């Protein structure tokens with residue numbers, strides 16, 4: 040092969056042809072570097088018949104510069120990349136980039152240098168050096184990462200290296216991970232678990248595409264069960280990928296994995312430090328990493344011998360990526376399993392309606408675990424009608440819930456309060472003039488965070504200190520907090536149960552593995568009486584002494600009313616309820632609501648999951664909504680309002696007529712201003728059988744927009760704001 044076609048990592052260029060110089064060998068999937076004008080460009084060698092490029096005469100082809108020392112991307116992965124780009128209307132190069140993960144890792148193994156404290160403590164220190172000494176205890180990372188950790192400049196740290204306070208450490212990027220031991224600590228499975236596990240093990244042995252929906256109630260031992268399939272894949276020398284929806288859940292998973300297999304799995308997520316990222320990527324690409332646990336981005340890595348994929352908490356919306364390539368990792372995981380010809384297990388206690396439907400249709404095989412392990416019973420769920428039993432003025436917890444919490448405290452048991460709202464209060468206003476604090480960049484109120492004494496935007500991160508006086512009318516001490524966030528609930532608990540030991544669990548407090556590990560250890564060690572948390576506490580945790588769950592506001596998720604509002608409320612409440620009564624003592628759940636008649640609340644109270652899914656399925660069928668019809672969103676944005684508006688109108692005005700497509704909009708997005716960009720949305724509702732992507736491409740590809748305009752397509756959207 041003399042002439043090669045490259046998929047290059049430059050979206051504007053896309054595909055380019057090059058010449059392979061004498062003495063160089065490449066094959067499809069090879070990662071190479073080619074010249075581009077005076078610069079260089081990274082690319083992947085692709086089958087020429089699968090990509091169209093501009094025809095360049097033989098004589099004009101420029102020679103490749105270098106083949107990078109990594110295994111070629113496997114053909115099955117290249118097909119997955121093509122499928123993903125095609126289905127989600129994304130750039131091929133943007134999808135392919137997710138396979139490479141770490142550009143440094145492409146440069147080969149060898150060593151890298153990290154730094155750590157020497158232990159030297161001079162008598163006199165600049166304040167910055169003192170702060171760095173404090174912040175970097177026990178840390179080892181690159182200068183850049185350490186600078187970020189310690190919030191000082193890299194210059195300060197280099198100075199500290201010179202002064203002998205920090206020392207270099209050589210890190211071997213290819214040091215192997217200790218092997219997982221499939222038989223390290225095998226649990227005795229219950230009969231139901233055994234049957235499910237055997238089915239999975241057989242599927243791993245068969246080495247064929249087999250999608251499973253593992254539908255098991257909370258506490259049924261789904262993890263133990265799919266671990267048997269993981270063990271079998273390890274025995275057969277295959278690689279295993281376990282996808283988790285959030286890094287916060289990893290800590291818990293790692294511990295259980297270690298108990299079962301004797302070692303930690305290989306981790307992949309955005310907060311890995313650079314050397315770990317390089318090491319993990321290389322081990323994955325070389326086939327040495329056995330079990331990889333990661334966030335959705337782990338899905339596109341170049342595993343050469345994948346034998347099993349598990350998607351845990353598969354119903355979670357965070358598997359849907361809402362920027363860059365807008366894909367759903369749960370769905371793409373199934374497609375990857377198909378290309379790889381391997382089993383994939385979607386595990387959940389509250390499966391997505393789409394997954395249930397596919398199981399019903401026989402596309403997925405449903406494996407059920409209907410009972411909790413060890414005879415634990417599912418908790419009793421009771422409704423607390425806030426209209427009949429209102430909390431005291433200025434409070435959010437009704438007397439009955441407070442009484443139940445007091446009882447738990449007296450018995451030495453734990454309570455959990457769930458409210459899916461970070462911060463102290465979602466809205467702050469001036470008592471005198473009614474001024475409301477709004478984000479300057481977004482259509483959103485600023486949320487008060489009392490611990491950090493700031494008002495923050497949860498969309499763009501804009502922050503400002505809480506002022507002493509109203510910025511509009513100038514009155515001092517006139518600001519009122521409206522509505523509760525978890526911080527405010529924590530304050531209330533401190534007032535009504537002053538002797539209770541509480542923990543606040545939100546992404547603000549649990550933003551690193553140490554904090555999460557400490558929380559878990561304290562909760563398990565019964566050093567916490569009341570846990571107050573956002574959706575972070577709804578999943579994964581197993582605290583045997585936790586016998587009461589209070590849902591502070593079950594109506595919250597139903598506001599806004601998008602397609603999945605009821606489903607999401609059902610899932611969140613059922614999941615958080617699943618934290619109660621996991622040990623020997625039975626659990627109770629109290630749901631505070633103003634709408635006990637809403638079908639989702641009634642279904643939760645009755646414990647009638649089937650009725651909920653049936654009603655929801657019918658509603659979706661009537662609306663032609665997924666999974667019965669298909670949706671796509673087009674989001675148009677610009678910093679300039681009129682530019683965004685005319686672009687949106689131009690798109691709306693050119694929508695081709697098609698009997699299978701219904702085009703709604705354009706309309707200003709609910710979040711009409713986001714990070715300083717004005718936004719408009721269109722929604723396309725297509726028949727299941729229609730060729731939605733082709734329709735969109737034929738419609739949008741010919742259109743041209745001013746440079747400041749961005750047009751995004753979101754296939755199977757989860758967000759409607």
Ligand code: ADP
Nearest residue numbers: 226227228229257258259260261262263412581
């Ligand atoms: P799920 O993921 O279905 O909510 P888990 O896998 O977390 O359930 O299991 C719930 C608890 O029961 C865990 O503490 C787990 O270790 C324990 N468990 C489940 N199955 C077994 C088993 N066969 N032997 C011992 N412990 C088990």
Ligand code: ZN
Nearest residue numbers: 478481496499
């Ligand atoms: Zn904002």
